[in-house]
Amino acid sequence: MAHELAVAQKVCVRPLVRRVIDQVDGTESKVALPCNSTREDVCPSCADKNRRLRMQQCAEGWHRTDDPERLVLADAETLHQFDDDAGDQVEDEGARRVRSTRRRDDVPDLPRVPCEDRTVGRAFETPDGKIYRPSMFLTLTMPSYGPVKANGTPLDPSSYNYRRAALDALHFPKLVDRFWQHVRGCAGYRVQYFAAVEPQKRLAPHLHAAVRGAIPRSLLRQIMKATYAQVWWPALDRPVYVHRCELAALRHPTQESWPRPAGR
Ligand SMILES: [Zn+2]
Numbered sequence: 001m002a003h004e005l006a007v008a009q010k011v012c013v014r015p016l017v018r019r020v021i022d023q024v025d026g027t028e029s030k031v032a033l034p035c036n037s038t039r040e041d042v043c044p045s046c047a048d049k050n051r052r053l054r055m056q057q058c059a060e061g062w063h064r065t066d067d068p069e070r071l072v073l074a075d076a077e078t079l080h081q082f083d084d085d086a087g088d089q090v091e092d093e094g095a096r097r098v099r100s101t102r103r104r105d106d107v108p109d110l111p112r113v114p115c116e117d118r119t120v121g122r123a124f125e126t127p128d129g130k131i132y133r134p135s136m137f138l139t140l141t142m143p144s145y146g147p148v149k150a151n152g153t154p155l156d157p158s159s160y161n162y163r164r165a166a167l168d169a170l171h172f173p174k175l176v177d178r179f180w181q182h183v184r185g186c187a188g189y190r191v192q193y194f195a196a197v198e199p200q201k202r203l204a205p206h207l208h209a210a211v212r213g214a215i216p217r218s219l220l221r222q223i224m225k226a227t228y229a230q231v232w233w234p235a236l237d238r239p240v241y242v243h244r245c246e247l248a249a250l251r252h253p254t255q256e257s258w259p260r261p262a263g264r
Pocket residue numbers: 011012013014015034035036037043045046047
């Protein structure tokens with residue numbers, strides 16, 4: 001009943017209760033923070049609030065030709081400092097250990113371009129002096145797992161790739177995250193988008209995104225190809241560290257050396 005009342009009153013259905021200590025007089029109080037979810041099945045009230053906020057952001061910000069002023073914390077100098085720190089850390093790590101982020105050999109390297117501090121896309125000028133800043137509507141769909149009927153069920157269940165369909169659905173959020181990372185790394189500016197994930201009739205998730213600025217199609221195709229391959233590598237159906245796990249389970253917390261497995 002509390003859930004229905006919260007939805008009807010448009011307040012968060014699963015607020016997070018946090019202890020807050022007043023820095024001046026040291027008194028302690030409990031504050032309920034909204035969960036801020038963007039998913040309707042998690043919290044209809046917060047999802048609705050977020051949806052309205054995105055609509056407003058989109059209506060007011062989409063056609064801007066300049067970037068709004070950044071907060072003081074994220075000014076150019078601070079960002080620069082962050083970059084330097086990150087650079088140092090990578091160097092330190094490189095000296096100590098070998099990084100294991102090896103890429104597949106058969107995937108072409110994506111072009112790396114320096115990211116400019118702007119969210120506004122490229123402008124195109126016509127011979128008569130008009131300036132256009134085109135944007136894109138992008139739909140990302142998973143590959144075919146076998147032919148399907150009009151209602152989305154497999155035409156031939158014996159040959160339909162159910163396993164891959166299930167794994168793709170499981171990995172979809174990771175795939176989307178990685179896709180935008182790659183887009184931002186290759187496009188040369190801080191790409192902004194509004195997107196929604198929807199299930200297709202065959203129940204594979206697909207993504208609709210409105211992207212600010214124009215990105216060459218050939219580049220997007222290259223990114224899509226590389227992103228799909230990267231999520232699927234290394235293979236997850238072959239256990240690699242099974243033996244080590246067995247040993248770790250045998251080891252007593254106070255024991256310093258590894259015990260010899262019984263019978264060996
Ligand atoms: Zn909520």
